[in-house]
Amino acid sequence: MEIVNMDFRYQEGGRKILDNVNVRLKPDQLNVVLGLNGSGKTTLFNIMAGSLKPNAGELSEWVKKSEIAYQVQGVPFLNALKGKDLVRLFLKTASRPFDVQNPVFFDGMNEREQSLAKHLWHLKLGDMSLGERRWLMVTAMCALDRKLYIFDEPTSGVDPDSRLNVLNRLESVASSSGQYVVMSTHTLQELGHVECHIFLVHDGRIVFEGSYTDLTSVHQNPDEAFRELVRS
Numbered sequence: 077m078e079i080v081n082m083d084f085r086y087q088e089g090g091r092k093i094l095d096n097v098n099v100r101l102k103p104d105q106l107n108v109v110l111g112l113n114g115s116g117k118t119t120l121f122n123i124m125a126g127s128l129k130p131n132a133g134e135l136s137e138w139v140k141k142s143e144i145a146y147q148v149q150g151v152p153f154l155n156a157l158k159g160k161d162l163v164r165l166f167l168k169t170a171s172r173p174f175d176v177q178n179p180v181f182f183d184g185m186n187e188r189e190q191s192l193a194k195h196l197w198h199l200k201l202g203d204m205s206l207g208e209r210r211w212l213m214v215t216a217m218c219a220l221d222r223k224l225y226i227f228d229e230p231t232s233g234v235d236p237d238s239r240l241n242v243l244n245r246l247e248s249v250a251s252s253s254g255q256y257v258v259m260s261t262h263t264l265q266e267l268g269h270v271e272c273h274i275f276l277v278h279d280g281r282i283v284f285e286g287s288y289t290d291l292t293s294v295h296q297n298p299d300e301a302f303r304e305l306v307r308s
């Protein structure tokens with residue numbers, strides 16, 4: 077799956093958010109998009125998900141909208157919904173029928189995740205912490221059977237233990253045959269724990285592409301490496 081020579085601006089005469097961007101997604105590892113605030117990561121995801129049309133370029137060998145799961149930031153779900161309602165809502169969008177008694181959602185969870193899932197099952201969304209809500213949404217989305225999964229900052233506000241669980245889950249989805257995972261993050265250190273391929277967007281262009289080891293080859297601290305790349 078590939079983004080080829082893509083240009084995007086929000087309005088006529090506005091600045092180019094994406095300027096001749098080329099991205100070839102890796103099928104077997106996490107694809108991670110990095111960039112400063114406002115650099116165009118969400119815009120790129122919206123284009124990938126088909127909710128924005130680019131001004132130029134194309135999505136090559138892409139999948140249908142129904143084969144994409146997209147976790148956007150800040151969806152206003154009703155606070156009165158319980159965890160189980162949210163999970164069912166997500167899983168009911170699955171193309172194959174979902175049996176609510178089916179334990180698919182709890183599959184592959186470690187002990188702590190299972191106990192967290194059980195705790196959140198009967199809790200209202202409004203009563204969950206920010207990190208708990210995010211963990212639940214990401215985990216429910218991973219239970220869907222799609223070809224492309226897009227996660228906009230899935231680990232934001234999530235505690236270090238759950239963050240690793242989320243990343244391991246995304247990594248495991250990415251390693252399944254024929255499934256692609258794309259995510260963004262501002263917490264670069266967490267990428268040292270997973271197999272990932274990084275794209276850094278800056279001034280509308282991809283200014284770095286490579287592994288975490290490549291990123292940290294000059295500066296051991298990934299934040300310093302990032303800073304260096306967006307300075308030039």
Ligand SMILES: Nc1ncnc2c1ncn2[C@@H]1O[C@H](COP(=O)(O)OP(=O)(O)OP(=O)(O)O)[C@@H](O)[C@H]1O
Nearest residue numbers: 086087093111112113114115116117118119120262
């Ligand atoms: N509908 C819109 N109309 C005009 N400009 C927009 C619109 N949506 C976003 N922008 C601008 O486009 C730029 C890219 O925004 P985008 O949300 O893609 O950035 P981002 O990299 O995801 O940022 P963050 O890391 O803060 O989430 C920003 O300057 C933003 O203000």
